[in-house]
Amino acid sequence: MFxxxxxxxxxxxxxxxxxxxYLPMPESAFTPCRHADLSPRGVPWHTVxxxxxxxxxxxxxxxxxxxRVGHHAAxxxxxxxxxxxxxxxxxxxxxxxxxxxxxxxxDAYSVLMLYAGSCSAEVYGETIRPSMMAADSAFSGTWxxxxxxxxxxxxxxxxxxxxxxxxxxxxxxKLNNIVHGAVAKYLVPIGQSLLREHSDDHLAPPTEAxxxxxxxxxxxxxxxxxxxxxxxxxxxxxxxxxxxxVHRPLPVSCEWPGLSAQQTGVVALxxxxxxxxxxxxxxxxx
Numbered sequence: 001m002f003x004x005x006x007x008x009x010x011x012x013x014x015x016x017x018x019x020x021x022y023l024p025m026p027e028s029a030f031t032p033c034r035h036a037d038l039s040p041r042g043v044p045w046h047t048v049x050x051x052x053x054x055x056x057x058x059x060x061x062x063x064x065x066x067x068r069v070g071h072h073a074a075x076x077x078x079x080x081x082x083x084x085x086x087x088x089x090x091x092x093x094x095x096x097x098x099x100x101x102x103x104x105x106x107d108a109y110s111v112l113m114l115y116a117g118s119c120s121a122e123v124y125g126e127t128i129r130p131s132m133m134a135a136d137s138a139f140s141g142t143w144x145x146x147x148x149x150x151x152x153x154x155x156x157x158x159x160x161x162x163x164x165x166x167x168x169x170x171x172x173x174k175l176n177n178i179v180h181g182a183v184a185k186y187l188v189p190i191g192q193s194l195l196r197e198h199s200d201d202h203l204a205p206p207t208e209a210x211x212x213x214x215x216x217x218x219x220x221x222x223x224x225x226x227x228x229x230x231x232x233x234x235x236x237x238x239x240x241x242x243x244x245x246v247h248r249p250l251p252v253s254c255e256w257p258g259l260s261a262q263q264t265g266v267v268a269l270x271x272x273x274x275x276x277x278x279x280x281x282x283x284x285x286x
Contacts, residue, residue: 020219021072021233026082026146033226060127062248063119067128069240070116071218074109076234077281078146081105085153089160099169101284106172108281110179111274114267115241117183118250124187132194135217136210139194143206143214175266182263186256231285238282242275250274 024030081102088098117124132139141147154173157166184193191197206214215222250271254264270277 020221021075021237022221022223022225023075023079023146023230024224025222026079026149028224030227030230031224033228059119059123063123063127064131066118066244067116068218069237069244070112072220073234073237073241074112074116075144075146075218075220076230076237077105077109077112078144078150079230081109082146082149082153085150085157089153089156091160095161095165099166103168103172104277104281104284106169106176107270107273107277110172110176110270111277112241113176113179113183114250114270115245115274117187119187121187121189129188129194132217136213137194138197139213139217140206140210141214143210144218145206145211145214148206175270178263178266179270182256182259182267185258185263189258235282235285238278242278242282245274245278 084098084102084105088095088102092098119128163170214220252268252272254268254271256264256267259267
């Protein structure tokens with residue numbers, strides 16, 4: 001468990017709620033750590049909240065829960081991805097360690113995509129897609145501001161390092177792209193994404209208004225926090241995912257219709273390794 005654990009053990013205080021994720025802007029650094037009882041809004045967030053069972057037993061409610069909690073954890077992964085890639089790009093002498101860390105983060109992101117999108121296409125079409133359309137008819141995952149820096153950083157890293165140094169990361173990126181395509185094909189077997197259906201230019205970068213729509217939809221509030229407050233929230237989210245997977249694990253045998261053999265194999269791989277990947281990620285946090 002990460003170094004924060006000893007600090008947490010000394011403080012028996014309530015942590016942040018599960019409905020909202022508090023993050024600084026992607027370009028903003030974490031603030032110096034303040035006294036635990038003077039955390040933002042008077043909420044002491046240095047403590048990890050024990051995961052509760054998903055609040056809904058309905059199929060639609062469970063799907064919505066996984067969609068939000070999975071994305072909350074993904075937002076935290078993106079934050080650490082960008083941080084790791086920036087350090088790598090700065091020419092750190094620990095390149096192999098940073099490549100391994102970035103690889104683990106992308107593998108974790110693959111697992112979280114599969115977790116968040118693990119409902120059926122029918123449930124997605126009846127529950128999740130309409131809720132996104134209600135937020136904006138062209139709602140897109142590309143509006144998540146924390147993910148925006150990732151690909152520009154990766155382009156710079158590919159220009160900076162020899163391909164042999166980046167083999168594990170390149171493999172994780174390839175698998176992540178396969179997972180993304182598989183989830184999209186599974187959840188929307190007919191038709192296109194909302195962005196392609198309702199936007200005049202689906203390749204245009206997101207506007208600030210669209211970024212704000214994404215934050216509101218996923219319950220992400222932008223405020224200044226310290227690193228320990230961030231880690232406590234992240235571990236709470238990972239605990240929610242892992243606890244949920246204990247009761248309803250991802251099926252090892254991938255039976256999603258319409259996938260290629262390659263997609264089926266990769267999805268089955270991450271379904272099988274989901275608990276291990278998330279456990280390794282939590283143990284790596286510091």
